[in-house]
Amino acid sequence: MINSSAIDSPSFSRRQLLNFLTGTTIAVTASAGLYTVGKFLVPPAEKTGAGGGIIAKDVLGNAIPASQILAEAPGTRALVAGLAGDPTYLIVKEDGSIDSIGIVDVCTHLGCTFPWNGNDQEFQCPCHGSRYHPDGSVARGPAPLPLKIVQVAVVDDHILITPWTALDPRTGEKPWWV
Template sequence: MTEAMSNLEAPPMSRRVLLNALLSGSVGVVVVGALYPVVKYFIPPSAGGTGEGVIAQDALGRPIRVSELLATHAATDRVLAQGLKGDPTYIVIDNGAVANYGLNAVCTHLGCVVPWNAGENLFKCPCHGSQYAANGKVIRGPAPRSLELVSVTVDGDNIRFSPWQGPDFREA
């Protein structure tokens, strides 16, 4: 009987191996599916594009013309436009010309759009009272930072916004 038992070998466990592989694979898919959004949350999105920027547009999506802008606004005005990623962005008119920087109009405290108050020559946030100087530097909180800078170039009769490169000139 011992000889007969020794001749009998256990059958290969192909079903068990297959089921273990299926179970391991399905658990792996669930784990990867659950971790993907977490990992994506911690990796900042790229700015994208070629770095050439976008043409400044008015509220209706029409390009803002430099000649019309300077003819219809004061020499030290701030004009709201659609900027990078569609964010509201101020075009700064300085001494009758378009300045080389613009200001993202989104408050750095809670994300409200900050209107320009020409009478007081500053930006006042309607949500929590933050105030910014004419160049966007925070002068009264609770906003933790100044308004974000945007690089502005005049391209013919168009105004082009691109991400700000370099140090913040307001911190000097």
């Protein structure tokens, strides 16, 4: 008789190996694509200071030095990118300093942005006709609420903008956005 030994079968069959390689290739490709889409959809985190403050920036994302704003005439309202990129007006006071209150340029009716009208001394929303006093309180609707305000501080020629959490100085009540 001939000695016959049992043939050991491999732990992976050819079909299992190809299925494994195909699944791994698809998983790696899908992960790379999802990572890229995720990086595109999630905005980068901003470096914030104490209390969630950020440095005021221009439309291109460059920090605006306080000396640039202070070079403007008293009474000027300079538009900068503030918290969450919202357009924010900074006011140059008569004494040549920047006011500690900034006004966020987003209409409380439907979220439009609008210019300061120096002739009428008010903010005028062109979308639906809302008008706001120089301090951001509602002069005429349909806007139901005053404009959001932020705290502004100058530190080493940087303009630091932080969320307003104290009582609203215009109404004496807790701010609606807190």
